[in-house]
Amino acid sequence: NAGVTQTPKFQVLKTGQSMTLQCAQDMNHEYMSWYRQDPGMGLRLIHYSVGAGITDQGEVPNGYNVSRSTTEDFPLRLLSAAPSQTSVYFCASSYSSTAGNTIYFGEGSWLTVV
Amino acid sequence: DAKTTQPPSMDCAEGRAANLPCNHSTISGNEYVYWYRQIHSQGPQYIIHGLKNNETNEMASLIITEDRKSSTLILPHATLRDTAVYYCIVRVGVNTDKLIFGTGTRLQVFP
Numbered sequence: 001n002a003g004v005t006q007t008p009k010f011q012v013l014k015t016g017q018s019m020t021l022q023c024a025q026d027m028n029h030e031y032m033s034w035y036r037q038d039p040g041m042g043l044r045l046i047h048y049s050v051g052a053g054i055t056d057q058g059e060v061p062n063g064y065n066v067s068r069s070t071t072e073d074f075p076l077r078l079l080s081a082a083p084s085q086t087s088v089y090f091c092a093s094s095y096s097s098t099a100g101n102t103i104y105f106g107e108g109s110w111l112t113v114v
Numbered sequence: 115d116a117k118t119t120q121p122p123s124m125d126c127a128e129g130r131a132a133n134l135p136c137n138h139s140t141i142s143g144n145e146y147v148y149w150y151r152q153i154h155s156q157g158p159q160y161i162i163h164g165l166k167n168n169e170t171n172e173m174a175s176l177i178i179t180e181d182r183k184s185s186t187l188i189l190p191h192a193t194l195r196d197t198a199v200y201y202c203i204v205r206v207g208v209n210t211d212k213l214i215f216g217t218g219t220r221l222q223v224f225p
Contacts, residue, residue: 004157033212042201042215043158058212090157092213103148103205103213105157 003027004106006091012112013081021076021109023091029104031094032074036060036087037108043090049074081113118202123220126196132189134219136202139183146205147178148213149187151198158201161187192223 007022025032033048035058045058049068063085065077074093078085088110094103119137126132138147146165150158162169162176164185169176175188189196199218206212 035213035215037155040217042217043213044215045212048212088155102160102163104160105150107157108155110155 004091004093004104006089006106006109008109009107010110012114013078014114015081015083017081018077018079019081020078021089021091021111023074023076023093023106024072025074025091025093025104026072027093027095027104028071029093030071030096031103032068033058033092034064034066034074034076035090035092036085037090038087046076046089078111081111083113085111086113087111117214118204118216120200120202120216120219122217123222125222125224126189126192128194128223128225129191132187132192132196132221132223134187134189134200134202134221135184136186137184138202138204141182141204143182147176147182147185148203148205149174149176150201150203151196152201152218153195153198161200163205192221194223194225197221197223 004025030051034046035043037043044060047066049055055066088108090108091106092103094101148163149161152158162174164176178185199220201218203213
């Protein structure tokens, strides 16, 4: 049981490049989400998904796209990277949000845009 | 969306109880209070959560006031490895993973 797995762990991009951060979970969780964390701040929600084929925007969605074609995977796409997207990105998942289930986080992906 | 207020930092002697307060005065009736911690820049680690009643697990206890406007996380016997940033979070809604993070409390446990 690997939990929530994020790849890559570190990435450097040039402004304007595109890339995809991968997130996979092996716990059959319905809910998955992406957060970003800037220095000295708490996490902020980018996008989330309540199940395969369903996604919605969070607090800071601009510049990011997501899709959820399978229950296990929830990739985050940066279409044209900007220096403001330099951050640590965390993927999270939970079985469901009813009855206050535990949300599990991945170990993070460090992205630098130069 | 309910938001939380926490002191920016606290100190605690090793072996003593660490009591971390959190204010969430705008919390709604169906919103849970969650506590996570983050050591260095690792992924947030789940500690405990509750709705109305006090909760206890192997890591900590959560005390929620009767009006639900504030709560306290208690680490009964703090160790050096408990040094971390602790986040009190309100989980928004019942069909999302939306967590509203604040800036947390940096707990420093000293020998």
